[in-house]
Amino acid sequence: MRIGELATKTGVSVRALRYYEEQGLLTSARSSGGQRHYLDDAVDRVYLIQMLYAAGLSSRTILDLLPCVDAKVNTPQSRAMLRAERDRIDRQITQLRQARERLDAVIALSESPASGCTRADTDAAVA
Amino acid sequence: MRIGELATKTGVSVRALRYYEEQGLLTSARSSGGQRHYLDDAVDRVYLIQMLYAAGLSSRTILDLLPCVDAKVNTPQSRAMLRAERDRIDRQITQLRQARERLDAVIALSESPASGCTRADTDAAVA
DNA sequence: CTTGTCCCTCACGTGAACGTCAGGTTCTAC
DNA sequence: GTAGAACCTGACGTTCACGTGAGGGACAAG
CATH class of the missing domain: 1.10.1660.10 (Multidrug-efflux Transporter Regulator; Chain: A; Domain 2)
Structure with missing residues (x-):
């Protein structure tokens, strides 16, 4: 092609x-x-x-x-490189998960009834 | 400060x-x-x-x-934005996991005894 | 009052992964 | 054989999160 x-x-x-x-x-x-x-x-x-x-x-x-x-x-070097990159990705996943949890906490707070928003607001955001 | x-x-x-x-x-x-x-x-x-x-x-x-x-x-908009970014992060984590699994598979293959490397090679790579 | 260290504001440089023209060639279809 | 689509090689432009001087004030110590 x-x-x-x-x-x-x-x-x-x-x-x-x-x-x-x-x-x-x-x-x-x-x-x-x-x-x-x-x-x-x-x-x-x-x-x-x-x-x-x-x-x-x-x-x-x-x-x-x-x-x-x-x-x-x-080779030993190539295998070390593979492991190094895999570990780098692992660390990055960990960082992403932390950011995700942080955002989740904010979301939970913003959607709680005590935060001053109405149910209608929430529904509108979903739509 | x-x-x-x-x-x-x-x-x-x-x-x-x-x-x-x-x-x-x-x-x-x-x-x-x-x-x-x-x-x-x-x-x-x-x-x-x-x-x-x-x-x-x-x-x-x-x-x-x-x-x-x-x-x-x-606001509804801000909550939608938060969710959108969280979902983006989720997708990114999924992608990273796929890449990680792919690398893991390669690593497993390269470290298997059948791949032609010796035990000494493997140990040297760790050191 | 000077010395040294920290700080300020421009403002150009950088590296990565392409986007986007310009000007010309190749392939496909009629 | 000719139109038009797809392709080619440069080569400059773009975006982002800063790095890196240049040239000059701010501030604590002696």
Whole structure:
């Protein structure tokens, strides 16, 4: 498939896909005219990249991790890197949970009858 | 206290504190000479701001949320906003968990004896 | 009254992950 | 073979949360 199709399939912009290739995260075959062509598994690859971006990893870190995910590299260093990133994500989850609890407390307070809001207000907010 | 002390107490840079004030997230009294002075509760305020930044909220969103947290604003709109941000954080946590599980699977694979690494390798990576 | 440290306000620099033109080529369909 | 859609390569623009000087006041100590 060409880049436009991959973009619509994954919901990622064409520019982003070219950027991923620029960063070495995604590879493509080229037609005689220079156009990029992708295999079907590129879709999963893009999803994985997006997932790691969403987890707060940088392009550089993803670039380092991908060979491990592909099981092409398996050294003590690579395993240490994997664990380090997993732990970083764990810490981030903890932080997010704290923020979530904090917001939840505020929400509970703001929706309690004593806070001066009426039931109608609350219903209107839901609608 | 002055800005330097607040910075060291919170572990946030002086520049960041001034930036928070610029964004309307933090207020300060000024001395006759124009220097910022903070009350003790500014420390908690900064921690809260940092927590919300860590949760991926923008300055603008934090600016909108803070009056709710301070229980100074409690409208249907503000409650809807609080819930929206909480839900966003929930989704982010879900994404992070997925990424974490994915990494965990890779780690389990890379550390399994069948993957071609020796026990000594594994121990070395831990050290 | 000077020294040193802290503080002030501009204001430009930064890095990441793209967005967005410009100008030109390739592919598809009729 | 020609129109139009999709694609190409630069290359500059954007946003955010600050970093980093430049140049100059504020304030406690001696």
